[in-house]
Amino acid sequence: MKIEAIKRAEAIDVSILIGGKAGDGVLFTGNILARLLKRYGWWAVTYRDFPSNIRGEGTQYVIRASLEPIENCREGVDIFLAFDCEAIKKHAPRLNKGALLLCDGADAAILPTSVSSEVVAIAFPLRQPAKEKFGKELYKNMMAIGALSYLLGLEVNPLEDIVRELFFEKKGEAVVETNLKAVYLGYELGQKLIPKNKRWFLPRFTDNRRMILMGDEAVALGALAAGCRFFAAYPICPASEIWQWLAPRIKDFGGVVVQVEDELAALNMAIGAAYAGARAMTATSGPGASLMMEAFSLAGMIETPVVIAHVQRVGPSTGLPTKTQQGDLLQWIFGAHGEFPRIVLAPGSIEECFTFTVSAFNLAEKLQGPVVILLDLDLGQNLRTTHFPLAQDWIIDRGKLLSADEVAKNKEYKRYLITEDGISPRTFPGISGGIHLVESVEHGENGLRSEDPEIRKKMMEKRMRKLLSIAPNLIPPIIFGPPEAEIAVIGVGSTKGPILEALKFLREEGIQAKFFQVRTLWPFPTREVSEFLQGTRQLVIVENNYTGQLLTLLQSQVCFSPNLKVEGLRKYLPDNFTPEEIYRGLKQLCQ
Amino acid sequence: MKIEAIKRAEAIDVSILIGGKAGDGVLFTGNILARLLKRYGWWAVTYRDFPSNIRGEGTQYVIRASLEPIENCREGVDIFLAFDCEAIKKHAPRLNKGALLLCDGADAAILPTSVSSEVVAIAFPLRQPAKEKFGKELYKNMMAIGALSYLLGLEVNPLEDIVRELFFEKKGEAVVETNLKAVYLGYELGQKLIPKNKRWFLPRFTDNRRMILMGDEAVALGALAAGCRFFAAYPICPASEIWQWLAPRIKDFGGVVVQVEDELAALNMAIGAAYAGARAMTATSGPGASLMMEAFSLAGMIETPVVIAHVQRVGPSTGLPTKTQQGDLLQWIFGAHGEFPRIVLAPGSIEECFTFTVSAFNLAEKLQGPVVILLDLDLGQNLRTTHFPLAQDWIIDRGKLLSADEVAKNKEYKRYLITEDGISPRTFPGISGGIHLVESVEHGENGLRSEDPEIRKKMMEKRMRKLLSIAPNLIPPIIFGPPEAEIAVIGVGSTKGPILEALKFLREEGIQAKFFQVRTLWPFPTREVSEFLQGTRQLVIVENNYTGQLLTLLQSQVCFSPNLKVEGLRKYLPDNFTPEEIYRGLKQLCQ
């Protein structure tokens, strides 16, 4: 297959898989290795596949490192460290030719026959020596790091630094020492057990102003940068990381994070805080999002800016809380009762998680309404390498906000003043002269409830007009690839990386394709899509769900030319696409 | 204007408006009059416009009676009974030529100049004599009934019966007597004050096997007929009538209605009851619907049949709780997180409220999932006359349900058995041999949670397949008018009546139009719409909202021919369309 061929000189792109059981510390090991590779000057990305269970079920962690910027892992694996034979059974088929399998214990013997004969399997004892030398099986993980370092030809210094950084603050020098000992033991074992000709030698680069972090953390950073100083939330996977990262840090900025009793409280509290003048936010996933719909509609009606991060997981219902999906694309667009302006932003990379979050706060205050940042677990929780800083600069634009002095000048302050752009100057409680009522019932300019049909009409139009007024400030889509390409692809969110890599595969075969990354999901970029599709014959919508929500949205907003062949490439397994899958899918659909 | 001309021989179609303030008893008066006219063998429909306030704000009630079946009121008014001058100011412009205005007190003098000179205004004292004779202003309402009876030329017997029926059960003979006295007093006053030549003489018809009721009541009747025996709900306007009508009556059928603490409890409790074997239901409006989204997704995942009636009011947020709108059309289709099969039915008449509710329960149990009956306030709360009985016959089909014996025969019962049609035989707790677990987390056939991608895939497909399997059982759309008509109209719910009447107006002008009534909103009748549109040049989507939700849905599901001119006719005032508005709108859009 072509894909195999694309995998060029191995030393510039390597994929490492660690497999075991929840509770084995796979996540921990993988995180260290990824950071280590990043420190080495490589672009590292990770893929985590964990059960929603504390203990006992199969888990895998993939680290891909490349000399070129990458956004996602691939299917093939070059190095596989297996903590048990179930992992081997499950993942061995993914081993590339010439790959190496290190296997704790004697399980290495039972390599499934499906595996290429060029794969070399080595029994590599970890648990046993860990227990013997350090008294705890857990040290097997640090040993594994050591072994992999040897295997990859890494120098030990940066590793030492990382271990020190990660452990020192929390646990003190003694712990660092023991852990380093375990690392060295693994390294030595590697020297003993791993055939020399199976080693890799990853060169070290010094230009190291790169960060490695997950989308949730980038959103949190974006919130701080944007001046978010109030965050109320209820724990839920995979969104808690956002505010849990903020919780110890926001104090330094004069702000506060509160864990509240449920999602109803979370959004209502954030709305209260925003009404009173703070930049306020909450974060959740599907089940919590469903609970927030009522308050979402409230924010729209009372025209209060509030930001909601929604990190999608597999649904319906509780679904698979630790797996990724794009199954809630339409929820914030059509979900709440009634009609009001709202904005849904969908970042597709770590930088975008940051910059879109900053924009979200600016847009929310300009719109005076709710703005959603829609991620998925893949983007939210996997580590990706990116440039430092996440943005060189950014602004804070609080929209039409009156100062206390300006309010004082006002004769009669009207919270819902009807204006040409629909946006009414805002003020906050505590300011004399600005006294007003925000009202969830239909109301007149002064906020007092009214059932007058004419007022209803005007207010509805005023509110909806706001979306048009801020249209120029929305985040525009990006188009990749040549306009004249035969194949057009549209996608959103975390599929960006794999789509772009798939396009690269196609390009290498001489097939041109272009990609339209939807970045503002609502209001939908109808004009831009239409332009993008001009003259195009083949359109493929790539999305990580069953029903084709992005396609549904697209169809509802864009008039397709009858000459356009439209296909959906969908995956509803609890996983994001691999670039290989998209490559294969596009080839098949666009023959 | 043409419309005026259409209003033919007055004696076959009369519109009466009663205007006053909340607390005046306008609703009560109007209800009696409507029932009275219905008993008279006329088709009566009503329109209520009440503030969401207990007291003090303007309120109106229109009764239209016709010799032909009608579904809605019109704009023009023939008889106007005003309890105060604000009402006159507001509604006088709607008076038809030759109309009569009865006005309590001296306010009749100040007829706005806009009113046709052919209108006759009469000062008609009500409060004053009511207070004098009966000690309470409230009796003005019964007096009004008497006066209107005289004015309309009604016989007094059926009126007496109605008053007796309405009061007797509750209050005893003494109360009946006083009320009747008030009626007669009003009648006599009418004889004195109303010019003879202004009287109408509505003939009485004896064929009286007709009912007059509101959509909410028809839904409640449908629920009883369908075997619904458990109803949990939280009060909300305009949906409470459904279960409040059921509350005293369901006991006779062995069932129960419970008022619970909130909407989260309501739907979860109904789901619990359905899981345990009952036909169970809840009812709500927009704000409650938003709160139900999480449990809606649950019902989809665990495959439990449950029925939800949603009576739409004006949003967003609290909006206008006593006014009608079709602003939540998309909420149940795209609103909850995750993807699962669901059905949304939208009745457009009283009969359909009944029959669709029966169908909803059958469909829910066949689908093993949630079914929504989507009404709007206009359909839910206004009285309409219809044939008795609401249906001659209906069936109860509980879908794939195993008897205890059948379960016993099963070796190993699997709740989520993968079948060709996607539907797995169901059983209920308490039955030996049927023990199973329903699971909101993704699960295998036996209900045990599983994160296996293959199982996920199969289960997702199994669940979604169910929608295809039950497609033949869905309620098909109805098409009115000739297939070759130039103008095509699509609408849903309570706009049915006014659209059909508007089409009649057009027909009388020689303009042919056809109407596609969407009756199953989801899954959308894509094929049927496409067929309907074949060869059509002009399509108008009529809907009672701002953003054009039905159009959005249509566009997302149907590929329009490029030759088709598509227009939206929308109203987002807190009112349903009048037939005149639709007539005017269609003429303007389709010139």
Added chain:
Amino acid sequence: MPIKSDLAKRNKDLFSRQPPTWCPGCGLYGILEALKRAAVSLELEPAEIVVVTGIGCHGRFPNYFLSYGFHGLHGRVVPVASGIKMVNPKLKVIGISGDGDAYSIGLNHLLHAARRNSNILIIVPNNRVFALTQGQASPTSPRGFVSISTPFGTVETPLDGLKLALGAGATFIARGFSGEVDHLVSLFKAGLSHSGFALIDVLSPCITYNKINTYDWYKKRIEILPSTEEVANDKEQAWRWLNREDRFVLGILYMEVRDSFEQLILSDSKRAIAHLELHPEKEKVFRLMEKFI
């Protein structure tokens, strides 16, 4: 902070927005009157007060009481009020939440705010019925209450929000009666002066939908505690008062001095979050980004 208004104008009209349109005789009039008087007597300014209300007849309060107002969702008065208070502790944040609003759909929030000791005052106009939705039973309806939603009478134990708030750790709980406006003024003053979570349940007749718990009915059944000045921090005593079946004990039933949530969690309670000047704070943010290098 708002400029103090002219002392000469300091009477309760300072707090009038529009004339109320509640049914004549409704208990809400007494509550409105009492709150205005309490605000005047504490020398509060309309601009430093925020009144948050739920949906119900009580929800109309900000239409009549002049101050900043937030008429939000049914049952969500408490989180909104807490959010406002946390970002601007200088404001007096008053939640007015009906018995349906506070004790049916919104009970969870109420008790969590109590355990947090959020520095807000929640007043529950307890008419023991869902009035605005036309007379359904509420959690506080007396047992056997026949209503449009409960044709056979309620069978549930009426809920006493004060008992629950006491159990949840509220630091101020009191009961008043709309028919005793002077007493209510003293409760509202104490509640507004309390630092921490205060819940005042006000027995408040609905003359339209609750024909049982009328003014007269209450007058025969209330007992007013002698003083609102000295209140024992005694949970057992409070519990006994709350469990009296013969009488409604009116007054401050429990009060405790304890740091409020805001005092405990805000880094700087003098610098309100709402008043922070927002800058990109690039250097600080870059420093945090560096941790990911």
Added chain:
Amino acid sequence: MPIKSDLAKRNKDLFSRQPPTWCPGCGLYGILEALKRAAVSLELEPAEIVVVTGIGCHGRFPNYFLSYGFHGLHGRVVPVASGIKMVNPKLKVIGISGDGDAYSIGLNHLLHAARRNSNILIIVPNNRVFALTQGQASPTSPRGFVSISTPFGTVETPLDGLKLALGAGATFIARGFSGEVDHLVSLFKAGLSHSGFALIDVLSPCITYNKINTYDWYKKRIEILPSTEEVANDKEQAWRWLNREDRFVLGILYMEVRDSFEQLILSDSKRAIAHLELHPEKEKVFRLMEKFI
């Protein structure tokens, strides 16, 4: 009703579905063990029990306990359980709801079921932490609890669900400890035999995320009431026990005999709604339609 299973097989394995995968040492093992033993000892059959659980480590219960099971939403155990019970009162309906599930997101339902006196048993495996979501503070976390969500320690008053349930009118409240399985069996038996709303809060160590409230910590702080046979219907006594700060009082703290919600609202408690044969009942429906003529 289910056929009684072979007496010889009547041991706790009758209720085993799969081997549990909770962390070794988790308090949930004790609860599972105790529930199985209680069910055996009351001669219950798996098919007549329904276990409803919330989301959390506790939510996995029906994977291990063999009976009808309903793993629903986070915080909605109580309404689901009530719905089941109302339509089939012959079932034993047991809700298992974590401290986060029952006392954070789901508290409102719990208290309303208590005031209704719904005939269900709710067991709260109270590990004082949100375990499944990896260790956030829960409403019952001790004050000062440092967690991933509360890096500076919690400042809220820990919530005691039993106090609130008592205040709401629950007719059976008890506290147990996962480390005292025999005692727990007796509580579960009593709870299962109680007719009306029963809440059993079980102190249950989470060895992974709560390093404070361990088995040893509890062992020093529990006091077991002598008898579970005779329990006084004494709210004041219960309140005192619940307010003890030095000790966790284990046992049945309050019990009262009163008609359950189901007894009071169901027209015929012998004819379960779930077992009604559904027919169109045309004549009856027509008669109701006739009222609209």
